[in-house]
Amino acid sequence: MNAHVEQLEFQAQARQLLDLMVHSVYSAKESFLRELISNASDALDKLRLESLRNKDLGVDTSDLHIEIEADKDARTLIVRDNGIGMTREEVVDLIGTLAKSGTAELREKLRAAKNAAASEELIGQFGIGFYSTFMVADRVELLTRKAGESDATRWVSSGDGTYTVESVDGAAQGTSITLHLKPEDTEDDLHDYTSEWKIRELVKKYSDFIAWPIRMQVERRTPATEEGGQERFTVETQTLNSMKALWAKSKDEVSEEEYKEFYKHIAHAWDDPLEIIAMKAEGTFEYQALLFIPSHAPFDLFARDGRIGVQLYVKRVFVMADCDQLLPGYLRFVKGVVDAADMSLNVSREILQQDRQVTAIRRRLTKKVLSTIKTLQSERPEDYRTLWTQFGAVLKEGLMSDFDNQETLLSISSFASTQGEEESTTLAEYVARMKDGQEQIFYATGQSRQQLLKSPHLEAFKAKGYEVLLLTDPVDEIWVGSVQEFGGKALQSVAKGEVDLDSEDEKAAQEAERLEAERDFADLLTWLQETLGEHVKEVRLSTRLTESPACLITDTFGITPALARMYRASGQAVPVGKRILELNPKHPLVTGLQQAHKSGGDDGQMRQLAETAELLYGTALLAEGDVPEDPAKFAGLLADRLARTV
Structure with a gap:
């Protein structure tokens, strides 16, 4: 008996996304x-993992499978499984609201996509496969029952912005999705997805490597065996996929296309992939690994709740989807499968972190990548440049x-450098180009290459022909404090x-x-130190400036303002x-300031001189991309000074 029927609207973001998918070029x-x-x-x-963890679940896992059922006359296609299933709350949360980060970003990128390939790539990146059903179906029905639960849920939508959810009785464990397909002869040029040959083709193309059997009932004709006899039709169940784990095959057995499709499946x-890494380790710790380096960064590469890690299997039994302990965080873009020969199946995340086998596998996988x-x-080199462009910051x-x-x-x-406009350089190449007698690798950190090239800090280096690395990723502010030298430099x-x-x-x-300069400027430096003591710890003459009047320098072991801002942003x-x-x-401004200070004057003149010192300090901040501590005060001083010149 049906109960608790609700008609709900898609969450605004999900509704917009659904509309974009159905009507975007694909x-x-x-x-x-x-x-x-x-x-x-x-x-x-x-379900297999939950049954291992929860012995009281009371489910039969002896025949886990996926089933496809097609009805050509009714133009329906059903995909069902006897897996974990979903509760009513999970259905509403996962399907009705699309509770994932990055939805708004995806919508913007979809709108900006210029061609079909770009749209398709973005949709794949955001892992919203269920919504793709509305590209071929006028109506979609989902019936699901969670393992261990008695109540089932039916979800129905025509993709028009609303959906219904109702509780039902008597449903089998798992999930069944029924697609009421659009007419085949529409202008969208849809194929007949109810035909046996088409379904076989798609399963072979995309899902042959799935570890579970994908079954379909097919009709077979038996010819007449004697004169006057009639041909007979029988229905038999066939498995459409090979189910052989791709990582267990030798490279000679696997085609490039199979590797690519497997990567697309596990990485969504x-x-x-830019590169395929197949490994087999024997000895103390036995495992097989099939890893992929993507050619494009996923949208959630820097998201806190982004998908991290490779899939972990033990003796072909799935254990964890995103095992972030098998590779370090900075290799989180690597996707793939690791199948270990011996490891506890009921390990928790905390125990897994301390497992000796995991530590050994992690070390070997890291070195291999x-x-x-x-x-x-x-x-x-071209593939390397692609990799570094996409994942260098990570x-x-x-x-x-x-x-x-x-x-x-x-x-x-x-790294980018002052040596060339387009090509980046390695540290080894930098060292090979160093000037005679140069003992240091010079670098500058900032928000952009353009900003750094205009920085007063670089003036003397450019004037004397010293190459400077230009580091513009936020992480650059941090790692340079952990690296002391390279190649003895x-x-x-x-x-x-x-x-x-x-x-x-x-x-x-x-x-x-x-x-002589130090003697001439001694009094000015002392006065500036007193005047700007609230802002600076020392005022001195510079050997690194050739064009700008002033710049601000951090102590050798001090924290830069940019790094301090990053720390504060993280709490x-x-x-x-x-x-x-x-x-x-x-510089004329500095020499003029010196002369004015030597000449002295009344209180009004000294106040103007102090204002000039404040402006000098403020412009030094602006030159490096920072802002004065009191922007309003600085703007007021500048406006007053400009007014006197008009």
């Missing part, structure tokens, strides 16, 4: 079957966490400490000039010390 409508089979496979995996992606990237770097996270592999990570890293920020770019001959020739209170104000003794 080149592979047939992929809906792959998505439904993939979801069914996940449900069977979850539409791009082809990094060595593969190094091979790409040396043998397939890989650099390892520089501050994985000290065992830090040297390898440094060798495979690439220390890393040195152009905005930290003191720099000495002069040769011994230049120092000798300029010593007298330097001493960490970090004390930020005052910085050093460096002056260019040859």
Whole structure:
């Protein structure tokens, strides 16, 4: 008996997304079957795992399978499984509201997609396969019962913005999805997805590697055996997929297309993998692994609730979907399967972290992935550049966490530099180009290449022909504090400490000039120190400025303002010390300030001089992309000063 029937509206985001999917350009409508089979496979995996964890569940797992049923006359297609099933609340949450992060971002990207391939790729990235059914169906019915529960739920929608949910009795455990297909002869050029040959083709193409049997009842004709006899029709159940785990096959047995389709299945992606890594380890810890390096970054690469890790199996039994303990966090973009020969099946996440086998497998997988990237770097530079463009910012996270592999990570890293506009450079290439006598690898951190190239911190380096690495990813502010040197050359920020770019001959020739400048500016530096004492810890003459009047420098071991902002944004209170104000003794503003200070004057003139000092400090902040502590005060001082010049 039916009860508790509700008609509900799709959540606004889900409704907009559904409309975009149904009406967007989409080149592979047939992929809906792959998505439904993939979801069914996940449900069977979850039931098998839950039955191992919960001995009191009371479910029969002896014949877990996926079934496809087609009715050509009624134009319906049913995909059912006897897996974990869903409760009423789960149906409303997972299907009615699309409770996933990134939905708004996807809508914007779908609108911006210029062609079918781009739309298809984005839809795959966001893992919303169930919604693809509305591309081929006028109405979709879902009937599901959670394992261990007695009540079942029916969900029905025509994709028009509303859906109904009702409680029903007598449903089998698992999930059954019925598609009422659109007419075959519509302008959308839909295929006949009720035909046996088409279903076989799609299962072979997309889902042959599914570990569970995909069955379908087919009709077979038996010819007449004697004169006057009649041919007979019988119905038999056939398994459409091979079910052989792809990672258990040798490379000779697997085609490139099979690898690609397997990757798309486990990664819920539409791009082809950039590289395929097949491993088989024997000995103390036996396991097989099939890993993939994607060619495009997923939308949730930096999301806190993003999918992280590879799938873990033990003796072909599914254990965990996103096992984040088998690879370090900075390799979270790697997708694939690890099948271990011996590991406790009821391990919890906490126990898994301490398992010796997991630690050993993690270490070997990490080294294999990094060595593969190094091979790409040396043998397939175009693919390496694609990888670094997509995942470089993530890989650099390892520089501050994985000290065992830090040297390898440094060798495979690439950075923009002042050397060229387009090509990035490795640290080894930088060291090979270093000037005679140069003992440091110079770098600058900032928000963009354009901003850094205009930074006053780079002026002397450019004037003297020193190459500077331009680091613009947020993670760069952090990892440079964990890396001391590369190839015996220390890393040195152009905005930290003191720099000495002069040769011994230049120092000798300029010593007298330097001493005279320090004497001439001594009083001004002391006065500026007193005037700006609230903001700076020291005022000194600069050896790194050639064009700008001033710049701000952080102590050698101090925290930069950008790094402090990052810590504060993450909720960490970090004390930020005052910085050093460096002056260019040859700049007209500085020499004018010196002359005015020497001349002295009444209280009004000294107040104007103090305002000039405040403006000088504020412009130094602006030059490095920062803002004055009191923007309104700075704007007022600047407006007053400009008014006097009009």
